[in-house]
Structures are given as C-alpha cells and as structure tokens.
Amino acid sequence: MDVAPRLLLITEDRALRDDVALIAATVGAALESRPRWEAVVPREWAVLMCGTDRLPPRSWLGRGTLLLGITGEAQSQSQSQSQCEEQQLWKLAAEQPGLQPVPLPAGEAWLARHLGARVLDRNPGRVLAVAGVFGGVGASTVAYLLAAEQAVRGASVLLVDADPAPGAGLAGLLGAEEGRSGDRNRRVRSLRRGGGEAGLGEALGWAELAALEGELASPQLAAALPIHDGFHVLSGAPGVEVRRRMLEPVVRSARRVFDTVVVDVGRDSDAVSLVREHLDQLLLVTPCTARGAATARQLGESETGVPLRLVANGASHAGWSPQELAVATDLPLAGDIPEQRWLRREDALDAAYELLRSRRGAAFIGALLEVLDLEEQVRHE
Structure with missing residues (x-):
C-alpha cells in the first residue's frame, strides 16, 4: 500500500x-x-x-x-x-x-x-531514453515496442519523440503507418485489459506545446495528448529550438502523471543532456558489429551519470555475439533481440505490433522490461 x-x-x-x-x-x-x-x-x-x-x-x-x-x-x-x-x-x-x-x-x-x-x-514515474548508435538500428521501433508492451500490462505510458530530424524517428514511423492504414490510426486501439476503442481527437504535438505559456500542468498534458496503440504519444519533428526549450518541462511534467515515460532521442546526445536529471535508464540500441561496438563504447564514455545498458539488435556478425559486444563496450547487456526483418525497416510498426502480440515477440520485450525493472511499474491508485 x-x-x-x-x-x-x-x-x-x-x-x-x-x-x-x-x-x-x-x-x-x-x-x-x-x-x-x-x-x-x-x-x-x-x-x-x-x-x-x-x-x-x-x-x-x-x-x-x-x-x-x-x-x-x-x-x-x-x-x-x-x-x-x-x-x-x-x-x-x-x-x-x-x-x-x-x-x-x-x-x-x-x-x-x-x-x-x-x-x-515523491512518487514519480520512470523515465527511459532510447538511443541508436547510428541510423537504421531500430531504436525508434524498440522505444515503440517497450511503450506498447507496458500499456498492455496496464501501465500508463507516454512515448516522446525527441528526434529533431524531419521525418525521422517516431514521426516518420507513425506517419508512414498513417499513410498505409489511415482508418486504424484515427481510432484508439486501447490494449488495456477490458479496453475498447475511442476517438483519437485532435492531436497535440510539439508545435502546439511550443505555443503554450506557463508551466505544463500534468493532468492537462495527459488529457490533451493523443493515444496510439494504448499509450500517449508526443510526436512531430520538434526542431532544435523547440526541443531545447520544451523537452525538459515535458518530461518533468509527464513523470508526475505517467507510470513510464519513454523518450526516443534518435542519435542526438543533446536530447539526453536536456533530460539527464530525470533519467532512470538510457538504452543504446546497436547491432552486433565492430562499428556498433566502437560507437557504443564512445557514447558510453561520454554519457556519465546515467545508468546505461545495451540492446543488441539483429543477427550477430562473425566474432560479435551479444556477450562479446558487452565485453568490448564495458556496458551491461539489457537484451538481445534476434534478427527480425521488421526491425530493419523504417515503416514497419504494423508488423512490429503484430509480432509483439505473438508469444515469441512478447517474450523478448517482456524480458527487456524485467531487466529494466519496468515489468511491474504501474502506479497504484
């Protein structure tokens, strides 16, 4: 209690x-x-x-x-x-x-x-940032899957798109999905147990937040943000100036009302520095390659003061198993996601979501939640 x-x-x-x-x-x-x-x-x-x-x-x-x-x-x-x-x-x-x-x-x-x-x-939600060691490694999709699985388990979740590049990250993923299955995204598919569907309503994004004055009130933020696949989303390419001004206030306000806040920072270390004081975990998504190991090690040395873990994504290259990757980078391994074609594509959230509902997909995302101590992160009323 x-x-x-x-x-x-x-x-x-x-x-x-x-x-x-x-x-x-x-x-x-x-x-x-x-x-x-x-x-x-x-x-x-x-x-x-x-x-x-x-x-x-x-x-x-x-x-x-x-x-x-x-x-x-x-x-x-x-x-x-x-x-x-x-x-x-x-x-x-x-x-x-x-x-x-x-x-x-x-x-x-x-x-x-x-x-x-x-x-x-005094009872804040957990804040998790997900970064890719370089482009195309599946960081945005991993962030999406973590948010979706948390929502299925009954947690209130906000997924924040903090990648400033136009058309990149979650903005690109969600936009591509909207183009393929427009009617699906105009409705909320609530995945909480016993949930149903409801109208999505008018989306609140970075541009709308940037026009607001004063402190962001947590209940109002939660009520205004659109819901996608059972979790709230703040997306739309923020631009450098808007993100620099709004990212920390958004995360600070959101952790007061959501069980989990997942921040997709893409490859931008500046975004990590903006919310460092609120971060409970930073995930680095990387392939099992020499280039991935070198970049992950460099990022790990620069990001001091934040608990940092690796997520190995994709098939191992010769001489680079997930365990060898962890040893080479001197970083703990949070999870090993086997090679999946949907994680190698920029427009595959539909396929990713359906695989998440399979026993195999739910198992490795569930194991990742357990390592991150998020499997029971549900705010009790």
Whole structure:
C-alpha cells in the first residue's frame, strides 16, 4: 500500500497550523506539525515548512524550507499590524538565505500548487531514453515496442519523440503507418485489459506545446495528448529550438502523471543532456558489429551519470555475439533481440505490433522490461 507523502511544519502558531493543514488536505498530503526542529530527518519529508516563530538551525539552510507567515489583514488586525507582520516575514527571509517566504493568505494558491507538485514528485514515474548508435538500428521501433508492451500490462505510458530530424524517428514511423492504414490510426486501439476503442481527437504535438505559456500542468498534458496503440504519444519533428526549450518541462511534467515515460532521442546526445536529471535508464540500441561496438563504447564514455545498458539488435556478425559486444563496450547487456526483418525497416510498426502480440515477440520485450525493472511499474491508485 502506498504511503501518502508527508509534509512537516515546525511552529507553535495554531492559526498557521490550521491554515496549512487545510491546504495540505486539498492536495492529498499528510501534514505533521511539531513545535521544535529536534530529531527531524529531512529525507523523510516531501516538504519542510516553518513559521516565523521557529526558524531552522543554520545547518538546515539551503534545504528549500518554506518560511510561512500569516500577514493578511484579519478582523482583529489593523492594516498597520498586517503590514508590520509582512515586513517581518521578508526581513527574516533576507537574514536567513535559503528560506523561501510565503505570506498567507495571499500565497495560498501558490502554496497549494507547490505542495501538489512536490507530492506528485515523491512518487514519480520512470523515465527511459532510447538511443541508436547510428541510423537504421531500430531504436525508434524498440522505444515503440517497450511503450506498447507496458500499456498492455496496464501501465500508463507516454512515448516522446525527441528526434529533431524531419521525418525521422517516431514521426516518420507513425506517419508512414498513417499513410498505409489511415482508418486504424484515427481510432484508439486501447490494449488495456477490458479496453475498447475511442476517438483519437485532435492531436497535440510539439508545435502546439511550443505555443503554450506557463508551466505544463500534468493532468492537462495527459488529457490533451493523443493515444496510439494504448499509450500517449508526443510526436512531430520538434526542431532544435523547440526541443531545447520544451523537452525538459515535458518530461518533468509527464513523470508526475505517467507510470513510464519513454523518450526516443534518435542519435542526438543533446536530447539526453536536456533530460539527464530525470533519467532512470538510457538504452543504446546497436547491432552486433565492430562499428556498433566502437560507437557504443564512445557514447558510453561520454554519457556519465546515467545508468546505461545495451540492446543488441539483429543477427550477430562473425566474432560479435551479444556477450562479446558487452565485453568490448564495458556496458551491461539489457537484451538481445534476434534478427527480425521488421526491425530493419523504417515503416514497419504494423508488423512490429503484430509480432509483439505473438508469444515469441512478447517474450523478448517482456524480458527487456524485467531487466529494466519496468515489468511491474504501474502506479497504484
């Protein structure tokens, strides 16, 4: 059973405690109030807060603690009293760098949004990036298959096309499939157990996201993105500037509401750097060849700080088994996908999808999910 994220408020001000407790209840978080900072363990709390009567020890500064104060004019207060309290709040914040002042009730809406975001961030979805060592190795198809199989198993999934090249990656794959089987893609084939079909609706892509202002709200993002084969999709060639500005906010927002976010980065290492802080895994798709091994090793040496695994795709060349590939690159092997003609083609999602439904196809994608610790990554309500 999931434990609700906890919020800690250090104060002896009963009115402040009651106000914050009401705000916490609206975002589904448990609030605990204490009169002292003694015995507080920071990592146990989603948010640390204090009143102006209980400032944290100096050793705690820099931990993102919120400094709360009731500064609004109440019936029992004069305007001068209210202004004096607000000035005191900002004065204390200025003297204690690292504390973020929040005047109440003026800041109630901001505090509710902040607490809500932190509560969601305490139980984030997994983020997986899939890259190809060079073009045509099947990275986009592997990303698609992982997303489709996760959706079949009941997970909520977003597949993000972060390949900036026009007509490449998922944009090219989905576009080609639309041309061959237009009616199929105009409907949602929901693969969740007991699912049916529903209208796809108007697609939201990179161009539409780039026109939005302000922070991306997670529920609205999930509701607006189109569904394809049971998972949500954000596609359309983003272009360099749009991707640089929007990719990190999209992933940050999406991991709050989806069980799994799969990012197809193509061959672009810049896309990996943009979302590095959110990545749980980076998959390198490569053939079992000397060229594949050399490129994978080079990429592995440059991508530090991210758990990285190989996916060997296709038939082994002489002297290059998947195990030998792992040894040569000094990277762990996540999976070995046997030679399949549909993985060597740019326009074969239909065939890939049908093979995924076969016992053989589901077995090796399922094994890959297990290695990546995604086979049970389903957010429990």
